[in-house]
Amino acid sequence: MNKVELVGRLTKDPEIKLTTNQTQFCNFTVAVDRRFKDQNGQRQADFINCVAWRQTAVFIQKYFRKGNRIGLVGSIQTRSYDDQSGQKKFITEVVIDEAEFVESAGAPAGDVYRPEPASPVPTQSFNPPSADSVAASAPTAPNMQIDAPVSGGFEEGQSGELPFEI
Template identity: 30%
Template sequence: MNKIMLIGNVGKEPVVRYYDHDQAVATLSLATTERGYTLQNGTQVPDRTDWHNIVLYRGLAKIVERYVHKGDKLYIEGRIHYRSYDDQKGIRHYVTEVYAENMELLSPKPVRTSTQEQGTVAEDNVQTDNEAPF
């Protein structure tokens, strides 16, 4: 079984690309933090932040394009995928990605002002099941 569940904050604006027949793929970085603690002997263990490369396809990618921004809190459910590539100098690079199958927006909905256009408010919790195309 290959299953991962993450709750974290988006590190920078997502990148969304379109390919064949209006299909979309979005990539974003997600930071998860394990809180620090104090050992019985008084030693302080600091917070630890890990960065995850998230890949979303089709409908999820379009939701990301419309509603997800830097700093937003997300719940991501998916599977881990490993790949490698050789750069122009012939050096092999290894990449670990999370292919998202489900996503929930956990950030509060922005407060509307009367000057905003009608119909531009994001939904509270957008949840969609999607699978990668391969």
């Protein structure tokens, strides 16, 4: 199984490019914090190269900017090529299948774009926090458990109100 799940911050604004066949794609790097601090108490980060194709690339370019936290699901892919001097170069990158909002500034957390045939790109707007706002540097909320009992239920395709606030 080849599956990668990442949560990190974009290192620059994503840009859409086109292949010679006019297929849209987007290369970007995500800074992902390591789980543990180093000997000096500093948290290290890995800079992971990613590529998204077609509607997923458009979604990322449209809704995310440098510094935004992003959740990604994909797979690792390796490839090689010969550079101008004839030396073989190897590339390892994550091919993105899904992208989702991690921060909730302007967009509900957990919104996910999973490309499906004939599925339009979501049309909600996303306004990233300004650099001087508290939200730009705030940590994410901890996982919370809601102990209120839920009465009844919803069938697929139905909506309604929950008996408690989230």
